[in-house]
Amino acid sequence: MILLASTVPPLRAAAFDANTTFAKGAYVLSGEGSYGERLNREGFAELTDINLWNVGLRASILPFGVTGPGALRGALEAGLEPLYQRYPDPHSAFWAGLMLATRYHFLSLGRFVPYLEAAGGPGGTDLNVMEINSNFSFVVWGGAGASVFVTDSTAVYAGYRYEHNSNAGTASPNRGLDFHVAVFGVSYYLR
Secondary structure, eight states: OHHHHHTSOOOOOOOOOHHHHTOTTOEEEEEEEEEEEEEOTTOOSSOOOOEEEEEEEEEEEOSSOEEOSGGGOEEEEEEEEEEEEEEOTTSOEEEEEEEEEEEEEEOTTTTEEEEEEEEEEEEEEOOEETTEEOSEEEEEEEEEEEEEESSSSEEEEEEEEEEEEEOTTSSSOBOOEEEEEEEEEEEEEEO
């Protein structure tokens, strides 16, 4: 029995090669959804009770490949994301636009890849509440999260975003809306 076991070749764990997955010029396709609740950042007594959910599909490129030393070793992702955002009852409103999105992936932890991200873009809306009342607004966000690579080219991710929606003074009122947002998604890396 021992002799038979010694003839079986050892199994190797599949190693994750970030240099290959995050190669310069690689493309990333991501589908994501999120849910957010209103944040009363200024402590206003009167506040519209509102939450949101959204869906987006991002197409990105890794323009530089893997760069940086030690813990800062990572890769920049830049792309465009059509985004549809819904504000459910009682407001039953939407925002839809095109976001310019960036994400910096930290690559020193193998298949577990933390990231920082920022995005912003203009869009059309029918959200008419006391803080913002216009047919046009900007959505911007900043956040952090982590991806886990389930294969060398597929990752699932989750994160937090601080989101702001404002018409940038193009109409009145323009107090804007702020949200705490949880995001979940999947990315596919094409070399």
